[in-house]
Amino acid sequence: MSNLNKTTISMIINNEDYNDLNVETRQHLGDFLRDLGFKGTHLGCEQGACGACNVLVDGESVRSCLMLAVQANGKNITTVEGLNSSEMEIVKDCFVKNNAMQCGFCSSGMLMTTYEIVKSNRKYSREEIREMISGNYCRCTGYQAIVDAVEDSLNKINVGV
């Protein structure tokens, strides 16, 4: 156990280059990002159930607790700190307006899922939105305000028009 394998990796995180980082092979991407200071990535379960740790890997939402840091070698990572496109600023405003977060612990993961919904560039029914966010735990809101915020975002961003 004491001779832990280490590997040198590089990646882009929020449009900045991170080169020649020496990581333990066993470390998951979530811990790795948090160690680098990206504290907006929250670890809720570390078994891929809760979705709080979702980040974007090459534009796709991924459970950062289920991916090893070494698997992200050479990839383009976006954490919540880098989620600042004009569309996502509208999404965040809609989350505030609808109070689609209470404690905020699930929010970064929920925003990653919302990013994918927005990116698909079409409108969805409330039931479809509920299904699409059903990979993310939220223990505070009861989800309705989040559905409202996603619906509101899709209307404001004018998707599918």
Added chain:
Amino acid sequence: MDDLNQNPKLGAADRPNSYIGRSVPRERAKKLLEGKGKYVDDILLPRMAHLSYVRSPFAHAKIKSINTENAKKYPGVLNVFTIDDIEKVCSPWQGVLGHLGEMRSPTQYPLAKDIVRWQGEPVAVVVANKRAVAEDASELVEIDYEDLDAQLDMETAMDKSTRVIHDDLGNNLFWTRTVNQGDVGEAFKQSHIVEEVTLDFARHTGVTLETRAIVADWDSSEEKMTVYHNGQAPHMMQSIIAKHLNLSEGLVRIISCDVGGSFGIKVHVYPDEMVTVAVSKLMKRPVKFVADRLESYSTDIHSRCHKILGKIGVNDKGKILAFEIDDLSGIGPFSVYPRTSAIETNQVLNLSAASYIIPNYKAKGTVVFQNKTPMCQYRAVGHPIAVAITEALVDKAANALGMDRYEFRKINLIPDNSYPTKTPSGVPLEDLSHEACIEKLEKMMNISQLEKYKKESLAKGKYKGFSIINMVEVTNPSPAFYGVGGAPISSQDGASIRLEGSGAVHISTSITEQGQGTEAVMQQIAADQLGVKIDTVRVTHGDTDATPYGGGTWASRGAGIGGEAVLKASRKLKENILNIAAVIMQSEVNNLDVQNDQVIRKDGGEGISLKDLAQIVYYRGHELPPGTNAELIATASFSIEGIPFVFTNSAMGCLVDVDVDTGLTKIEKFWAVEDCGTQINPKLVEEQIRGGVVQGIGGALYEECIYDEMGNLTNGNMADYLVPMAYEMPDIIVDHVTTNSGRSILGAKGAGEAGTGGAPGAIMNAINDALIPLNTEVTSQPITPEKVLKALGKI
């Protein structure tokens, strides 16, 4: 000063800066969406070490030996401690209070001493330079156990043949209470109809998305302990840490930054958290412990775990004559410190039948020990059990009489014009509105339409049912809750408010924020009462060095108690501001007011900005006449007096579809009408109701901590322990009735418990309404598909 003249009327939304009653967005929410929230696990301190606990794999076993040598040699490990080390710096405790009759709970040590009594109890702690290293080395701590019989089933806890968990106590009884009002025996004899039911409620837990976390930082030079803790009651923790680590209380500082959900889970004293503080003292350096999710399930307090027998007697007109309950609850091996594990059962006895006029009431509660995770107060303490047993019996009685369930309730509810009065158990009630709420609910739900929908669905082979329930909710507790029993838990909260040189306003409050919107609510109250724009106001909370003393956030007390303190402090500050302005402006105080950050003259003419006023006071005090009272800071506090709690009330209903082939329940609609008095921010109130309802749905349909016959928790992870997810949840329609609390100027009551307290009864009644044509019922929560199919005789 004339109060009526100077203080703005609450809820008058047409004047400048009238924020009370408006759904103002939470100012700090954006920060949480940028990933800039600061949770305990985000804190990094120089030389900080990391802890991993070695926990008991057994429900009940003797510790024969502990060998930490190999773990200590592991590279990166700084030390390994057992109770022999920890008890030198941290004294044990006992989860008993003095005001509720005899409680029998033994001394609990911060780490297990000689015997382990639940799976997950901490036995040793490994300190290392990294968490992963500490976890690796935990596997090298060798503990030799001798397995003992586990006492798991609460129903056999008092049998002679059952293993006694604490030999000194002689049996497994922790606490018992009876209430007897009137003569139920005689009243049942006189009843036209008597109905009975027994309900089961499984153990579940709170599943805060952020797990429990603590960083302790002992500074031996100042003998100061700084603790970053994601808790709900910083001053309680300050007192308890000082007491058990033998520190000067004034030199213990508790900082609670952003908290990722609490729901009552984070208001208790946990052994691993006390040990973390002790380790910091022993090692003279900062240490961090963050529970992982598996530890959360086996060590966060569990809740519920009740079996309750209920009986109702009614006359031929449908008036309730008698109500009786007998409740049994299992709490794990210790009563939890310092709030005790008696409170949930106590509330079941207090709150059962509390919405109705019941001349004869009898209740018995028995609380026993088990070798399972300790059980204590979680959101809506006791309410789900009390509401579900009451409303199940009310439905049964109405159905047996052939009466409409809504009409039956209307003739038995405590009328809105009869306050003050008491619950059937004898607890004072005031300012409630059951009739107004249920009438509003009936209109929202359109009951006649629902009956039609039910019949039409049945004709198509679909089983739909609906419910309509009433409840009271405990909020804004007085000293009678804990302080009277000897716990260091403040019932009072304080607020300090100051005008700064920039003209900005700063509030410090003893209420903490776990996402409910404490900051927004306090900003609204202060801005409203001072007459300033809301973005002028900042809030500090969650720091015992920086805030007034107070209870914190639990039992839905933040807005009603802490908010009242902010209101009172704001009024005092405004009085000071106007007195100073009167000197500067050479005007009568009564001719002045504050609006939009300006002191204005009511009769017109030039005013002065708060910024200019503050700068005269702070920078150019020589311009004021000698002796002017120029204090731009004011402090106030508030505590509920004269009653044990400020009750609120709600009426709720839901419509369900029960699939008789799969046993699955789908909630098609959920309605709630609540009365929390003054709503400072209606949006935040509604979100408390909705979030609460969904946690109640979790308890009703999904959540259960499942143990095997050896006392192993078999589903303690997020994949196997089911909680409500977005797809299964309905939209929840919320409306309000407003009956202000007469106990404060603000008139606000709490709103955090209602949904969780009411939803389980509403769902169970709706399912049983759907099952009436099939002549069966469900009585055990969570109401899983398996239980439905069993009730239908299909499996």
